[in-house]
Amino acid sequence: MPTALITGITGQDGLYLADLLLAKGYDVHGVVRGQNNPKRELVRRRLPGVRLHTGDLTDLSSLMRALRDARPDEVYNLGAVSFVAYSWDNAHVTTDVTGKGVLNMLEAVRLHAGDDPGRVRFYQASSSEMFGKVQESPQHERTLLWPRSPYGVSKVFGHHMTINYRESYGMHASSGILFNHESPLRGPEFVTRKVTRAAARIALGLQHELVMGNLDARRDWGFAGDYVEAMWLMLQQPVADDYVVATGDTHSVRDLLDVAFRRVGIDDWSALVRQDPAYLRPAEVDALVGDASKAREVLGWRPRVGFEELVAMMVEADLAEQKHLAGS
Incomplete structure (x- = not known):
């Protein structure tokens, strides 16, 4: 062993x-x-x-x-x-x-x-x-x-x-x-979990707005x-x-908001999300996207879960968690 x-x-x-x-x-x-x-x-x-x-x-x-x-x-x-x-x-x-x-x-x-x-x-x-x-x-x-x-x-x-x-x-x-x-185990301070938890809470009437920083930053999320x-x-x-x-695909924070809020039946989140300069980084990293060719060729590794499936997984986990907390 x-x-x-x-x-x-x-x-x-x-x-x-x-x-x-x-x-x-x-x-x-x-x-x-x-x-x-x-x-x-x-x-x-x-x-x-x-x-x-x-x-x-x-x-x-x-x-x-x-x-x-x-x-x-x-x-x-x-x-x-x-x-x-x-x-x-x-x-x-x-x-x-x-x-x-x-x-x-x-x-x-x-x-x-x-x-x-x-x-x-x-x-x-x-x-x-x-x-x-x-x-x-x-x-x-x-x-x-x-x-x-x-x-x-x-x-x-x-x-x-x-x-x-x-x-x-x-x-x-x-x-x-x-x-x-990312995953449902991601800490709530990270942007993905911050968004999916807020979408769940807003859909359940437990929260009224989401305060964010840069919505145009792009990341390679897996x-x-x-x-x-x-x-x-x-x-x-x-x-x-x-x-x-990496996945080799890049999505903006706006894309993340689109997918998360659609998952809870909200097609237009613009009135629910407020940008605050306090959440901007002193030195921003605008876009990251990885080339994992070496990992694919040498390790035989490839991602299985796509972006929309990942966000949906996280939203569903947050909905279940918030319903449980609200009922306790």
Whole structure:
């Protein structure tokens, strides 16, 4: 039975990845920050087969303990301060966790593996936000990185550190440059979930308007459940490498609003959505769209869930949640 250790297991990607690995027969371990983390119980309820370890990406010794206790064959580093808007308000925390935390995890794995650096396979969750002020479209593995937020800068640091450890120490360390991927498990602070939850609440009479920032930003949105499969496939390859994971299709925030509100029977949302400059980024990333040709050719990976199906899935989940909350 292979063993995997996941940082960030309480997040959207960590939960989907743990589901996938358990279904494949893995012994799955997760790192959770703090003994009293309220999300610890969420993981225990949803994934009773997962063993949890207390650890912190800013504390190398805690990561070493988790590795010693779990003895993993594969490590998936998904832990991060992942909300871009938050990174502007807390750039130092974002840098410590999302940037230097990758270095801590790589160093912990290197020390744990000892004389056989490739013994433990490592996955780093890189991000399309690294492309920022895009220099070409679509973006691929060789596209120049030009991040436009503290989050993006931190991800670039972690990405290049992963490459450095692979080339310097012979570690089997791969990075997945994942474009936006969503699901009903997405946090409500993210734009997709903000929209789908608001559409559900407005349709149920629980909310009267939705306040948004830039409606013209375009993103390449896919389903998180599809994207975690690509993570796993990377660590099954004989040689570590970096891969863009994306659908290749781009949609605007307006498109997102169209699909979400149509799903609840509202064809014209213009009177329900108000733009507020306070929600605009200091440096906007206007459009991101990925070229996942390498992932298709080498990994045999391709997305299964399209944009409209994804948004519909999220709206239906939010309708069910809000009905339950309203009735309780």
